[in-house]
Amino acid sequence: MNEAYLEVLRPGINTTIQDKGRFHLYHIGITVSGAMDQSKFQISNALVNNDLNEGVLEFAYQGPCLKLVNGNINIAITGNVNFNILRKNSTTEEGICFKNYFLEDGDQIDIISTKNSVFGYFAVQGGFKTDKVWNSLSINTKAKVGPNNGEKFSLRQKIYINKSKTEKLLEKKIDYNFLNENIIRVIKGTNYNYFSESALNIFFKEEYTVSNLSDRMGMRMEGPKLENITNTNIKSEGLVKGVIQVPADGKPIIMFSDHGTIGGYPKIAVIISADLDKVAQLPPGSKIKFKEVSLINAENYFKDHIKNINKYIREIK
Amino acid sequence: MIKNISNLGDASIYCDFGQDVNQKINSNVVSYFNHIKELVKNNEIKGITNITPSYNKLIVSFDLEIITYNEVKQIIENFKIKKNIIQNPKKIKIPICCDQEYALDLTSLSNKLNISENEILETHLNKEYFCYMTGFIAGMPFLGDIDKKLRTHRLETPRVKVPKGSVGITEQFCNIYTYESPGGWNIIGNTPKNIFNKLNFDKPLLINPGDKVSFYKITKQEYLNWNE
Numbered sequence: 001m002n003e004a005y006l007e008v009l010r011p012g013i014n015t016t017i018q019d020k021g022r023f024h025l026y027h028i029g030i031t032v033s034g035a036m037d038q039s040k041f042q043i044s045n046a047l048v049n050n051d052l053n054e055g056v057l058e059f060a061y062q063g064p065c066l067k068l069v070n071g072n073i074n075i076a077i078t079g080n081v082n083f084n085i086l087r088k089n090s091t092t093e094e095g096i097c098f099k100n101y102f103l104e105d106g107d108q109i110d111i112i113s114t115k116n117s118v119f120g121y122f123a124v125q126g127g128f129k130t131d132k133v134w135n136s137l138s139i140n141t142k143a144k145v146g147p148n149n150g151e152k153f154s155l156r157q158k159i160y161i162n163k164s165k166t167e168k169l170l171e172k173k174i175d176y177n178f179l180n181e182n183i184i185r186v187i188k189g190t191n192y193n194y195f196s197e198s199a200l201n202i203f204f205k206e207e208y209t210v211s212n213l214s215d216r217m218g219m220r221m222e223g224p225k226l227e228n229i230t231n232t233n234i235k236s237e238g239l240v241k242g243v244i245q246v247p248a249d250g251k252p253i254i255m256f257s258d259h260g261t262i263g264g265y266p267k268i269a270v271i272i273s274a275d276l277d278k279v280a281q282l283p284p285g286s287k288i289k290f291k292e293v294s295l296i297n298a299e300n301y302f303k304d305h306i307k308n309i310n311k312y313i314r315e316i317k
Numbered sequence: 318m319i320k321n322i323s324n325l326g327d328a329s330i331y332c333d334f335g336q337d338v339n340q341k342i343n344s345n346v347v348s349y350f351n352h353i354k355e356l357v358k359n360n361e362i363k364g365i366t367n368i369t370p371s372y373n374k375l376i377v378s379f380d381l382e383i384i385t386y387n388e389v390k391q392i393i394e395n396f397k398i399k400k401n402i403i404q405n406p407k408k409i410k411i412p413i414c415c416d417q418e419y420a421l422d423l424t425s426l427s428n429k430l431n432i433s434e435n436e437i438l439e440t441h442l443n444k445e446y447f448c449y450m451t452g453f454i455a456g457m458p459f460l461g462d463i464d465k466k467l468r469t470h471r472l473e474t475p476r477v478k479v480p481k482g483s484v485g486i487t488e489q490f491c492n493i494y495t496y497e498s499p500g501g502w503n504i505i506g507n508t509p510k511n512i513f514n515k516l517n518f519d520k521p522l523l524i525n526p527g528d529k530v531s532f533y534k535i536t537k538q539e540y541l542n543w544n545e
Contacts (some may be wrong), residue, residue, distance in 0.1 A: 028521060029457055142454070142496070187327060190323060262453040270325055272326065273328050
């Protein structure tokens, strides 16, 4: 039997498989990886009836152009994404995000670009045919760990699909409400008192700009320099997603999914869990402001955040 | 013992064992690490996603949908550490080629420290090192303590790409770059030995915390012919 696959006609800038992440390995230097925007990732799976943690394709800025060979599949794209479906009979449909589609043998999907955002997700009913590595399907291109030998997808590759013959799912569609907010909520970091009072004032009052030196490892910020009055290095220690480190140049760096597991720069603050998806989607040039919140409030905001995702998922079911 | 427990964001707990870096404190950190790992394995604590030991800190990360800071804190405050929980340390010998093309910073280091290149290498090769932790990139061991006369800062401008296998020193520590990576350590040689094996899922690391590591010099010919 011929197995169904997606042929990569254009790989896009950074197309990888991601799931929730790879856990329990920080202590040997393997980072969590996983979808940068966990909410959009989960919703993409819900739209095609998958387990919410099934591996999906994550793309950044320019996505891939893929041709379905040897099968029929249900797919969905989430995020704020421009894409077209090129049917075998030469008609072109303009794609709508947060809606499922039925692709037939020979159809192509052209993911042109993300709009005012960075990451988008492409889920296939049944998932991709590949083995988990350390219990995760996430591709970590820095450590070369995960499916596809830990590499992003390249031209002419075949991405195999678990289910090759499926019936068309009932149409599912949600109206996702994008919040255009530039306030990023944080909790004080463990080296908060390394910084001068004026530096802390600047950090919470001034605007920062997302630099174009940003990727799945981290996001550098441009803005006023933060004065360190104690030491610009600490004894190297663990890092987690969302930590904001300030190296000697005084410019904050936010740690993302593929961050190094250990770091030696002071931690001024940590982004609350509820705001991680939001900050990951900010393209270079975006202006943001940091706002301090308490731990108890952060925990409550996270509950609201989860409720909000679950509301969409219930709507789909 | 843990001197202070605080939160690192809303989904991690930060256990501070003080400012000093020595084997005794580090072994204590590793004992806590092993203990929590056992609790996770035996399902006695739910929702833990990562445990990260370092020189003198331990960070425990958790899934905020399952457990919260105060619950994890209470568990850590209330358990007693069993003694001798550290696994048998190994003694490992690492081959290193220190020819100029691999020892990228040897000459500048010699100028900076005002010690001959030979003396730097001999001093470094003459000592056995303790592995404090692994991480930053997969499998990178943080070894110490190097001789006092070799201690210096990181490069002022870090390299964008440090070659895989590079052996670097800074302050009281020595490490091995298991992958090509950005980095600012002073490179004194390169090892052909595979330190991280991603295909060995159960034991990907050659060097683990607590292990003793020493280096021995090989020629460029031996380096190029290295076969594991």
